[in-house]
Amino acid sequence: MSVTDKLSRQLQDETSALRDWAPLRAVIDVFIAVLCVGFAMMPILPAYGTPAALTAVMAGLIAAMVPVLLGAFLRWPFPLTMLVGIASYVVVGGTVAFGRDLVWGVVPSGQSMTSMLTGTVTSWKEALTLEPPLGQSDGVLVLPFLLAFLGAFLVSWVVGWRNSWLTTIIATGVVTLVLITSILWGTQETVLGSHLGVGLFMVLTVWATWRMKVWRPRRWASMSFFLAAVIAASTVLSGQFAPQAPRFVLRSIVIPPFDPRDQISPLSLYRHYVKDRAETPLVSVSGLPENGLVRLATLDAYDGVVWSVSGDQSRAGSGAFRRIGERIEQTAQGDPYDVRVKIEELDGVWTPTIGYLSAVDFDSGSVTDFRFNDATGAAVTIGGLRPGTSYRLQGVLPATPTDEELGETGVGKIALADVANIPDIIAQEAIAIGREGANVPLVIRKYEEYFQTRGYFSHGEATGGYPSLSGHGADRMDDLFSAELMVGDAEQYASAMALLARSQGVPARVVVGFIPEEGASDVTFTGADLSAWVEIYYNEYGWVQYFPTPPSSQTPNASQQEKDPEPEPEAVQLPPDPRPPATPPAVNTEDTEIDAQEDPIDESYDWFAIVRITAVVGIPLILLLAGPLIVIALKARRRGRRKHAPGQLSVIGGWQETLDDAFDLGIRPEKDLTRREAARFIETSQPQVPMRRLADTADRAHFSHGEWSAVDSEQYWLQVEESRRALARSVSWRRRVFAKVSPASLRARKAQRKADAEAAKLTAELFEQSTTPGQQKSVEQRQWSHAP
Known part of the structure; x- marks a missing residue:
C-alpha cells in the first residue's frame, strides 16, 4: 500500500471516529456545563441550613438537562422541548419542594403543582424576607430548584444547539449569572468565596478551549501551574487586603417583615x-x-x-x-x-x-x-x-x-x-x-x-x-x-x-x-x-x-425600712496648715548638654510584615509579567544564537531574524515564497524598509561555497538592525509593544520545524518504496562520500 493510500485510509478512519464521537462529545459538553451551574449554586446553600437544599439543586439540574438531551437526540421541535421542560419543572419541583402535599406520599398533587407555578414569581422575594436558616418546609425550596433548573435548561439548550464560540460564551455567561444570583440571595457567610470563582473560571476556560478544539495537551502543565499560582495569590491577597466585613447580599438591604x-x-x-x-x-x-x-x-x-x-x-x-x-x-x-x-x-x-x-x-x-x-x-x-x-x-x-x-x-x-x-x-x-x-x-x-x-x-x-x-x-x-x-x-x-x-x-x-x-x-x-x-x-x-x-x-418589714439619719451637730472645721512654698531645683546654666525628654524612636523593623507584603505584591506581579518576560528572554536567546553562529549561518540567521520581526509586527509573507519574493512583499507594504539587499546577501551566503568572515557577518547584522528599526517605525507604538511580547514567531518556527521533520520522514518512506536495496546502498555510499 502506498503512502498516499495510507494517508487517505487514516483520514477516513479519523472522520468515522469523529462522527461516532460527536453524540458522546455533545453529552459531555452539556454535562460539564450543567455541573458548573451546580457549583455556582453553592453560595445559596447556607441560607437554607439543610441538606434538602442540595437535593433540590441536584433535582433541578437533572430535571432541566434530561428534557433538553431527549429533545436533541429525538429531534423534537423547540416548543415541544419547552413543554416537556415545564412539565418536568412542575412535577419534579412539586415533589421536592412540597413533599407534604403529595398524594400517597409519591404523586404530586394539584396543590403542589400550582404552588410551583406561583413560586416561580414569589420565591425570590420570600427567600429575602425570611430570616435564615430558611429550612425546607412550606415551599422555601422552590428558589434553589428554580434557579438550578433555569440555569441548567439554558446552558443545556445553548450548548446542544450549536457548537460555536457564541454559544460557548453565552453558556459561560449563564453560569456567571447563576453564581452572582446565588451570592446575592445567599447569606453574608462566605463559602469558598474567591476559590469557587477562580475554580469555575479555570474549568470554564479549559472547557471552552476543549469544546472549540483549540486545546493542546502541552498546555496542561502551564494551565496547572497558572491555576496553582492564582489560587495561592488569591488566598494571600484575600487574607491581607480583603476587608473582614461580611460580603454584600440583597437581604442586607431588604428590610425583612x-x-x-x-x-x-x-x-x-x-x-x-x-x-x-x-x-x-x-x-x-x-x-x-x-x-x-x-x-x-x-x-x-x-x-x-x-x-x-x-x-x-x-x-x-x-x-x-x-x-x-x-x-x-x-x-x-x-x-x-x-x-x-x-x-x-x-x-x-x-x-x-x-x-x-x-x-x-x-x-x-x-x-x-x-x-x-x-x-x-x-x-x-x-x-x-x-x-x-x-x-x-x-x-x-x-x-x-x-x-x-x-x-x-x-x-x-x-x-x-x-x-x-x-x-x-x-x-x-x-x-x-x-x-x-x-x-x-x-x-x-x-x-x-x-x-x-x-x-x-x-x-x-x-x-x-x-x-x-x-x-x-x-x-x-x-x-x-x-x-x-x-x-x-x-x-x-x-x-x-x-x-x-x-x-x-x-x-x-x-x-x-x-x-x-x-x-x-x-x-x-x-x-x-x-x-x-x-x-x-x-x-x-x-x-x-x-x-x-x-x-x-x-417581703421586708416596716422596721427594716431605711430611716433618715439624724443630723449631727455642726463642728467648726479649721483650715489646713498652708503648705510651704515650693523651691524650684537649681539649674546648672553652665551645662548646655541637657538630655531632651523625648520618647526614644523605635527603629526596629517588622521583617515578617515586610516579607509578607513583598510576597503579596510580588506574586501578582510575577503572574502578570512572567509570560512576557519569558517570551522576551526566548527571543533574546534566539537572536544571540543566530548572531554568533559561524560563517554563512550567521547571515542566514540575520535574514530569519528580520522575517520573525516582521511576522510579530503583523507583516507575514507566504511560507513558500523565496527570499527575494518575500523581500518584495514586505517592501510593497512598507516601502521605507530596505529588504532586497538583505535577501540577495542571504542568498549568496546560502548558495556560495566560499568562506564568510566575521567582519562580513557583523556588517550584515548592522543592516539587519537598520531594517528591524525601519520595520518598527512603520507601525504604531501599540503594535511595537505587542510585538515585543508576542510569541507568534516562536510558535511559527516550532511549527515549521515540526513540518520539516514530517516532510523528511515522508520523503524517506517514499524513497524506501521507490528504490531497490542496491540503489539505496549506492545512494548511501554516495552520501557518505560527500559527507564532510
Whole structure:
C-alpha cells in the first residue's frame, strides 16, 4: 500500500471516529456545563441550613438537562422541548419542594403543582424576607430548584444547539449569572468565596478551549501551574487586603417583615403585666405536664439597659426565627407531652411554647406567619397573637438533673451574644458569693440560694408596698446589690443572676414565661402569673433552669425600712496648715548638654510584615509579567544564537531574524515564497524598509561555497538592525509593544520545524518504496562520500 493510500485510509478512519464521537462529545459538553451551574449554586446553600437544599439543586439540574438531551437526540421541535421542560419543572419541583402535599406520599398533587407555578414569581422575594436558616418546609425550596433548573435548561439548550464560540460564551455567561444570583440571595457567610470563582473560571476556560478544539495537551502543565499560582495569590491577597466585613447580599438591604429586635423586650414589660393586667387571663393551657414551664421569650443579649434577643444569624442566636413544617427534628430525650394552648388576652408576637418542641398544629390550619427558634425554643407569630387562637404542641420535657450529675459533666460551651456594661459590683459579688462552691454547678446553686435567702420580694406597689423600682439596667443592678436591703421581683433577680454567671464566663440567659403551680394540669395564666428565670448550659444536659426569685411572701418589714439619719451637730472645721512654698531645683546654666525628654524612636523593623507584603505584591506581579518576560528572554536567546553562529549561518540567521520581526509586527509573507519574493512583499507594504539587499546577501551566503568572515557577518547584522528599526517605525507604538511580547514567531518556527521533520520522514518512506536495496546502498555510499 502506498503512502498516499495510507494517508487517505487514516483520514477516513479519523472522520468515522469523529462522527461516532460527536453524540458522546455533545453529552459531555452539556454535562460539564450543567455541573458548573451546580457549583455556582453553592453560595445559596447556607441560607437554607439543610441538606434538602442540595437535593433540590441536584433535582433541578437533572430535571432541566434530561428534557433538553431527549429533545436533541429525538429531534423534537423547540416548543415541544419547552413543554416537556415545564412539565418536568412542575412535577419534579412539586415533589421536592412540597413533599407534604403529595398524594400517597409519591404523586404530586394539584396543590403542589400550582404552588410551583406561583413560586416561580414569589420565591425570590420570600427567600429575602425570611430570616435564615430558611429550612425546607412550606415551599422555601422552590428558589434553589428554580434557579438550578433555569440555569441548567439554558446552558443545556445553548450548548446542544450549536457548537460555536457564541454559544460557548453565552453558556459561560449563564453560569456567571447563576453564581452572582446565588451570592446575592445567599447569606453574608462566605463559602469558598474567591476559590469557587477562580475554580469555575479555570474549568470554564479549559472547557471552552476543549469544546472549540483549540486545546493542546502541552498546555496542561502551564494551565496547572497558572491555576496553582492564582489560587495561592488569591488566598494571600484575600487574607491581607480583603476587608473582614461580611460580603454584600440583597437581604442586607431588604428590610425583612419581622425583626425581633424591634419588639419591646418582654422582661421590660414585666411590671406592666403583673400590675396593670394582674387579673386579665392571658393564656389557657390544658394537659400541662408536671414541671412544664410555659416559655414566652428567651433573651441572651444584654447592653447595660435591657435583656433582649440577639441579632446573630447563627442557629444559636435568640433572634433567628424560621418557618417550620409539621415536624421538627428533635434529639432531646425526656417525657413526651401533648398540650393544647389557647390564646386569651395575650397580645404581641411572643407565642407560648413548652419544653423541646417537635410538632405544632394550629386549629385554623397552617399559620404562615409562625416562626420558631431551634436553639432557644421560643416562637413568634409575625402578625401578632389573636384572641381565640388555639393550637396543639407536642414535644419532650427532659428531667431535671441533680447537682452531682451536673458536676460530673461540667459547664458546656455555646455561642452567645456578648454582654456589655456590666457593673463592677456584679463581678465582685460573683466571686464573693461563689467562693464556697466546689465546682461550677455548686457555684451557680450558691447564686440561686443567695437571692432566695437574702432578697426580698416587692413589685413596688403604690400603697402598702415596699419601694422597688422597675427595670434591670446597669444602675438598677448596682442598686440591687449596694442598697441596705435587696428588694425586687423576678425581673431584677433573674437579670442579676444571669449577669453573675456571665461575668464568670458561664453561658446563661433569661427566660420570660409562666410557672404553673405544683400539680396543675389545666390552668389559665393571668398577668400576675408572669415570671422570669435563668437557664445555664451544661454538657450532655443542655439548658438547666434556676429560679432565683424569692417567694412572694418574703417581703421586708416596716422596721427594716431605711430611716433618715439624724443630723449631727455642726463642728467648726479649721483650715489646713498652708503648705510651704515650693523651691524650684537649681539649674546648672553652665551645662548646655541637657538630655531632651523625648520618647526614644523605635527603629526596629517588622521583617515578617515586610516579607509578607513583598510576597503579596510580588506574586501578582510575577503572574502578570512572567509570560512576557519569558517570551522576551526566548527571543533574546534566539537572536544571540543566530548572531554568533559561524560563517554563512550567521547571515542566514540575520535574514530569519528580520522575517520573525516582521511576522510579530503583523507583516507575514507566504511560507513558500523565496527570499527575494518575500523581500518584495514586505517592501510593497512598507516601502521605507530596505529588504532586497538583505535577501540577495542571504542568498549568496546560502548558495556560495566560499568562506564568510566575521567582519562580513557583523556588517550584515548592522543592516539587519537598520531594517528591524525601519520595520518598527512603520507601525504604531501599540503594535511595537505587542510585538515585543508576542510569541507568534516562536510558535511559527516550532511549527515549521515540526513540518520539516514530517516532510523528511515522508520523503524517506517514499524513497524506501521507490528504490531497490542496491540503489539505496549506492545512494548511501554516495552520501557518505560527500559527507564532510
